[in-house]
Amino acid sequence: MSLSITSLANIAIDLQSGISHQDRFARLIRTLRQLLGGDATALLRYEARQFRPLAIDGLAQDVLGRRFDLDAHPRLEAIARAGDVVRFPADSELPDPYDGLIPDHTDLKVHACLGLPLFADQNLIGALTVDGMDPLQFDHFSDEELRLISVLAAGALNNALLMEQLENQTPAATSAPISTKSNSAEMVGLSAGMLQLKKEIEIVAGSDLNVLITGETGVGKELVARAIHSGSARAANPLVYLNCAALPESVAESELFGHVKGAFTGAIHHRTGKFEMADNGTLFLDEIGELPLTLQAKLLRVLQYGDIQRVGDDSSQRVNVRVLAATNRDLKQHVLAGAFRADLFHRLSVFPLHVPPLRERGDDITLLAGFFCEQSRVKMGLKQVALSDAARNLLRRYDWPGNIRELEHALYRATVLARSGKPDGEIWLQPQHFQLADSEPKSVSQPAVSAPLVDNLRTATDDFQRQIIISTLASCAGNWAACARQLQLDVANLHRLAKRLGVK
Ligand SMILES: Nc1ncnc2c1ncn2[C@@H]1O[C@H](COP(=O)(O)OP(=O)(O)OP(=O)(O)O)[C@@H](O)[C@H]1O
Ligand SMILES: [Mg+2]
Numbered sequence: 001m002s003l004s005i006t007s008l009a010n011i012a013i014d015l016q017s018g019i020s021h022q023d024r025f026a027r028l029i030r031t032l033r034q035l036l037g038g039d040a041t042a043l044l045r046y047e048a049r050q051f052r053p054l055a056i057d058g059l060a061q062d063v064l065g066r067r068f069d070l071d072a073h074p075r076l077e078a079i080a081r082a083g084d085v086v087r088f089p090a091d092s093e094l095p096d097p098y099d100g101l102i103p104d105h106t107d108l109k110v111h112a113c114l115g116l117p118l119f120a121d122q123n124l125i126g127a128l129t130v131d132g133m134d135p136l137q138f139d140h141f142s143d144e145e146l147r148l149i150s151v152l153a154a155g156a157l158n159n160a161l162l163m164e165q166l167e168n169q170t171p172a173a174t175s176a177p178i179s180t181k182s183n184s185a186e187m188v189g190l191s192a193g194m195l196q197l198k199k200e201i202e203i204v205a206g207s208d209l210n211v212l213i214t215g216e217t218g219v220g221k222e223l224v225a226r227a228i229h230s231g232s233a234r235a236a237n238p239l240v241y242l243n244c245a246a247l248p249e250s251v252a253e254s255e256l257f258g259h260v261k262g263a264f265t266g267a268i269h270h271r272t273g274k275f276e277m278a279d280n281g282t283l284f285l286d287e288i289g290e291l292p293l294t295l296q297a298k299l300l301r302v303l304q305y306g307d308i309q310r311v312g313d314d315s316s317q318r319v320n321v322r323v324l325a326a327t328n329r330d331l332k333q334h335v336l337a338g339a340f341r342a343d344l345f346h347r348l349s350v351f352p353l354h355v356p357p358l359r360e361r362g363d364d365i366t367l368l369a370g371f372f373c374e375q376s377r378v379k380m381g382l383k384q385v386a387l388s389d390a391a392r393n394l395l396r397r398y399d400w401p402g403n404i405r406e407l408e409h410a411l412y413r414a415t416v417l418a419r420s421g422k423p424d425g426e427i428w429l430q431p432q433h434f435q436l437a438d439s440e441p442k443s444v445s446q447p448a449v450s451a452p453l454v455d456n457l458r459t460a461t462d463d464f465q466r467q468i469i470i471s472t473l474a475s476c477a478g479n480w481a482a483c484a485r486q487l488q489l490d491v492a493n494l495h496r497l498a499k500r501l502g503v504k
Contacts, residue, residue, distance in 0.1 A: 062370025205231030263312020
């Protein structure tokens with residue numbers, strides 16, 4: 001037996017100490033690396049056919065932001081399926097999820113790789129992965145020893161998850177089924193500001209308060225609204241979206257409250273308004289700052305009395321709707337300027353949530369970059385999308401006026417640029433692949449190294465636009481309006497462009 005009683009005892013002790021889960025996991029990973037001698041170690045959480053890194057050692061920091069789908073990672077899929085310790089042969093053909101992500105060994109080819117699945121009862125809850133450059137590195141450990149480590153680590157992970165669940169059970173939220181959590185898009189981030197925001201979201205989700213979500217463009221306000229809804233007791237009921245900026249005053253009232261047949265010329269059918277659709281659920285009023293004053297008065301009435309009146313209907317109807325509103329404006333200023341009703345402002349902002357800009361989130365930029373690299377990799381069917389040190393530094397230095405949306409687009413564009421002329425699909429993103437709005441002007445004498453050879457600019461531009469539209473559309477589940485928003489295009493213009501490019 002090559003593991004001593006002392007070293008095993010140390011693991012057990014490590015797992016009990018530590019102030020936070022994060023600390024405990026980090027310590028476990030370090031101990032394992034010392035024990036097994038690997039070059040890269042990761043503790044992963046398993047949920048909804050996806051592995052999410054909880055702690056890493058010897059891997060690029062952006063790995064913490066990556067989410068590994070089983071369907072896109074045969075090696076992890078094998079670990080999830082195995083039910084026991086997996087030793088991959090050094091010449092395994094299966095791509096390694098950490099290809100290009102072990103800082104001092106960017107050319108990870110022949111190596112030893114171990115996967116230890118972690119179970120609670122019969123359920124897979126996570127995995128430990130250990131990679132080493134020496135192909136024979138782990139041969140002297142017996143399966144029994146590795147199983148023992150799995151059991152210890154699984155116990156620790158399970159305890160941490162149970163504790164987390166207990167901590168998060170605010171009284172009102174207990175009725176919401178926990179499984180709905182995985183439906184809402186995940187908010188990647190470990191910075192102090194984001195941890196605080198996540199805590200506030202959890203607290204407010206369990207209450208039935210209206211929430212005003214503020215923050216610059218692209219910071220994730222819509223994501224916050226989704227998280228509040230899916231963490232609330234209303235999660236099983238609809239979350240209805242309405243963009244107040246895209247609402248011509250003439251149709252706004254019927255959009256919100258519905259109308260009856262014959263209410264006005266052209267009203268040939270009954271129409272259900274958004275409030276009715278959201279009954280027992282949540283109504284998300286995006287860009288609330290743009291709501292016309294006349295409608296502000298009507299909205300206030302609903303919030304005060306809980307009943308709505310369809311256009312053309314004398315009777316009123318009770319609805320039970322929770323309102324979440326978002327704005328990237330300073331609503332208080334709007335109130336002072338007389339463009340927004342003070343009473344409505346106070347009703348909406350019972351619980352204000354501010355989403356911090358990306359430039360105030362420190363290393364979250366790196367995590368998010370990893371998150372979007374992995375997304376682009378899967379979408380474009382590439383083997384690897386990794387950031388060079390220089391690229392990572394560039395992203396960290398930039399101030400991201402368009403926040404997460406801008407980062408997402410920047411990484412996506414960079415990957416598209418970098419992949420031309422790379423048939424092997426192993427992409428290294430370099431600074432020249434990014435054209436950040438305010439970054440220092442590139443000197444003319446220094447041509448972009450990666451610029452593909454183009455013989456016809458028009459065709460090349462069309463190709464590029466076509467690729468972007470197709471992939472953005474795919475990421476928006478085929479929704480053209482969402483795609484247009486994402487690309488910051490008018491939807492009619494997008495349709496025209498798509499038609500010209502033959503995408504439609
Ligand atoms: N923490 C995060 N982790 C992962 N993705 C995120 C995060 N925050 C935002 N995103 C992604 O960034 C994009 C922009 O987010 P979202 O649409 O929620 O921003 P917004 O604040 O509503 O923007 P706008 O003010 O322009 O309406 C979306 O694709 C969203 O999924
Ligand atoms: Mg939005």
